[in-house]
Amino acid sequence: MPGIKALISGAGIAGPALAYWLARYGAQVTVIESAPARRTGGQLIDIRGSGRDVIARAGLAEVVRAARTSADGLSFVDARGRRQASVRADGFGGDGPVTETEILRGALVEILHEATDASVEYVFGDRVDALDDRRDGVHVTFAKSAPRRFDVVVGADGLHSGVRALAFGPDGARLRHVGYYLSFWTARNTLGLCDWTEVYSEPGRTIGARAVNGNTQLMAFLSLRSAPFRYDPRDTAALKTVVRSRAAGMRWHADKLIAQLEDTADFYFDACSQVVLPRWSSGRITFLGDAAFCASPMSGHGTTIALVGAYVLAGELARAQGDVAAGLRAYEERLRPWITRVQRFGQHNGRTMTPRTRAGIAFRRGVVALQERLPLGDLLLRDQIRLSNGFALPDYTLYERTRP
Template sequence: MSTVLISGSSVAGTALAYWLREQGLTPVVVERAPALRRGGQTVDVRGAGLQVVRRMGLEADVKALANHSSGMSMLDAAGNEVFRSEEFALSAGALDSEDVEILREDLVDLMHARNEGIEYLYGDSITAVREEADGVAVEFEHAAPRRFDLVVGADGLHSNTRRLVFGPESAYINHLGTYLGVFSEENYLGMDRWQTWFNDGANGGVVMTVRDNAELRIFLGFASEPIEYDHRDTAAQKRLVAERVTGFGWEVPGFLERMADAEDFYFDSMAQINMDAWSHGRVVLLGDAAHCAAPTSGQGTSLALTGAYVLAYELGRTEDHALAFARYESRMRPFVEANQALAFIDRRTVDPEESTRRLDAVKSLIDLDEVVD
C-alpha cells in the first residue's frame, strides 16, 4: 500500500487525504499550523467541485451551512450608494444558482470529520525532500525523518513544497496588482443577509453577513505593485492595510479600528501561479500550490476539490506514478487555464448575466465521470 505525504490541510489537502484513502492508499498530512486553520473568507463550491462534495456524501451538510445573501449594494468612497441588486452578488454570482457559498473553515471541518484515523502532523513542516529510486526521503522541522512513496504539495499560494522542489516562488507567481485583508466581527451593524461593497476605483472592500447574520466578514483591499513583507508578521500586515485603505467614509474607519484587535486576520496578495509542469519525479503539486487562480476568479475551491478527486483516482488506477501525474495534469490543465482567465473579468463593469454565462461555460469543461471510466 503506497504512502503519500500531503503538505497542507486546507481544502485541497483535506479532500485529497479522503480520496486517497478511498483508493486504498495511505495518506499522511503535515500542517504548519498547530491545528486546523480558522477564519478566512467565504468560498464558492460550483460545478465539478459541487459534484466532488456530493460524491463525498457531504452535499446536504454543505448546503445546511451555506451562506445566504439577499443581495448587494455598491458605495462610493464617501458612502453614497451607486448600485444595488437583489439578483446578483459580486462574491457569489447569480443568487438563484445551485452554487454554494460557504465559509472555508466550515467546508474544511466537514471534510476533516470524514478523515478520522488519518495521521496528521500538526505544528510541523517539511525542510528537505530527497528523491530516491523507490521513494522520497523527507525531513521535518520537528518530527524525525521519514520515507514516503510520494509527496503532494497542497500548501497554497506560498507553497513550501514548491520552493523546495521546483525553485523560488518568484519564478511562478504573477501578481495581479491587489492586496487583501480579511477578518471576522460580530454583526454590530445589524446587517441582514447582505453584502455592502465600497471602492474609490482602486482601493476598497466589502462587508458581508455570515453564520445566519450572527457574524460579519470584513475585507479591505488596496492596489499596489508587489510589496516585500513578512508573511508571518500579522501586525505589519495590518499596518499596511491601515496605511493604504484611507479616505473612505461610511463605516470604513470603524472597520480599520476593529481590524487592529482581530485575532483571525488574514492577508495576502491577489496572485496566480503559472507553471509548465506540476510534478517532478515523485513530487506533485495540487490546488493553489500548482495553479492558484486568485480569489477574483471565484473558482479556487472548486479547482482544489476537483484536482484532489482527479489526482487520487489517477493514482488509484496505476502503480506508475509518472503516468498518474501526467493524466492528472492532462485532465486538469484546460480546466485550470479557463478558470484562471475568469480572474481578469472585472465584475464591477461586466454585465452580471454575461459574467454568469462565462462562469457556466467554464463549469462544463471537465467531466468527473470520465475520470473513473
C-alpha cells in the first residue's frame, strides 16, 4: 500500500480511526475537516464488543481505559426519584445497557488525533467542493485549498454527509427515520449523581442524566417519540425551544435539567435516522461510519461500527495492493451483513429507551429487575451481546509497514 494517497473528509471518530490504520499500512493520508479545530465536545459514547477489539489491536486499550468515564451503572426511576430497577456496567461481559467502556466523544477524538498527528496531514477549516473521478485518480476541488489528486477519497463526514451528496447526488441516500428524536446537553450536577445514570420515562418521552467529568457535571438527554417534522439543524435557539416544549410538564428533575439549556456550551438535537445506501462506493470514492451506514443512536453501536468499519476498510485496501476498486468491493462484501443486523436492531431498540405507554414503561422495569435477580439474567440480553461481538476481525498484520 505504500504510495497510495488517501483523502478522508471528516475528523470525528471514523475519519481519524481510518487514518490510523491506513498510515499503519503505509498510505499517505490527508484528513480534511470543515470545523476550524478539533471538535472535542459531544455526548458519552459506548465502545462494545468488536469495537473494543479494534482499539486493542491499535494498541490504544490502556489509554482509552484511562480516559473512560466512571459509569458504574444505570437506574430507572419514578417521578419521585426512587430507583425502581438498576443495571451495572460490569455485568453482561461489559456489553449490557451500560458498557464497561463509556467515554466522552471528545476524549476519544483527542486520543485518535494524538495517535495519528505525526503520520497524518490534518487540514481544518476547509471542505471538499467537487469530485472528479478519472482514470488516474480522484481530482478534488476544495473550498480554500489548491486542487489535489488522490487514489481514494473517503467520506466520513457524518449523517448529513456533504461528500455523499457530491458523489451520489442529494437524493442518493435514503434516511430512514426510526421514530425518535434525541437531544443531549451538558449541565451542572444538581442531582448529586456519583458515577451513575438515572433515567425517567413518561409515555413517549424519556429524560435522564449521567454523571461525567469527575461527577462535577451531567450529560443530560431527552428522547422523544415523534413522526418526522421539519427543522433547521443550524438554528440552535429554535431547537432548544423544541426541547423545552416537548419536555414541558415532565416530572422528576426534568425542570432542573431543562432550565440549564440556555447556558449550555454543548447542545445536540437531531432525528434518530439511519443511512441506507444501495452501495457504499462509487469508483474510487467510498463512505464510512454515519456517512455510509448510520444505525442511529438508538442502536447503541454507532462508535463500534465506525471503528470496525475503519479497520476493515483500511485492511481490505491494503490487501488489494493498489487495486482500489477491489479493496472497496471487499470492504462492503465483508462488512455489510453485520451492519444490516446492527441497523435492524437499531430500528427497534428505541422502544426500550422510550416506551409508548405506561404499560411499556412497567414492562421495561420488570425486565431490568429480572436481569438483576436471575442467575442467568444475561440471557435476556443474549441477542444484543451476540450482535456486539458478532463480527470477527480479519487479520491484516501481514500488510503493516509501521507499528504503534
